[in-house]
Amino acid sequence: CGPTAQGPDDLRAASDHQILFDRPLLLAALRDAHFVDLIDLTETTTDRHTEAWSEVVDRYSIVIEGRKRAHPS
Numbered sequence: 001c002g003p004t005a006q007g008p009d010d011l012r013a014a015s016d017h018q019i020l021f022d023r024p025l026l027l028a029a030l031r032d033a034h035f036v037d038l039i040d041l042t043e044t045t046t047d048r049h050t051e052a053w054s055e056v057v058d059r060y061s062i063v064i065e066g067r068k069r070a071h072p073s
Contacts, residue, residue, distance in 0.1 A: 026062055035066040 004010065021029065023040070030038055041063040053060040 021062065023062055026064060030064060030066055034069040036069045038064055038066040041065055 023042075027038060042059055042061070045063045047061050047063065050060045
């Protein structure tokens with residue numbers, strides 16, 4: 001869908017999203033998946049979704065950087 005979509009009836013195709021995350025839920029999911037050194041880059045990084053939806057919402061995407069914790073030997 002594009003930035004003009006205001007609700008489910010505006011979608012031309014079925015959405016591929018299965019869950020939407022807010023910042024606390026995303027961080028918890030990343031930690032549960034053993035990601036560490038998480039840095040929130042949302043306010044300093046942009047992506048194609050944030051750019052496309054900028055007229056509708058200020059920050060469409062949550063951008064988190066991290067690394068996968070190495071498995072112990």
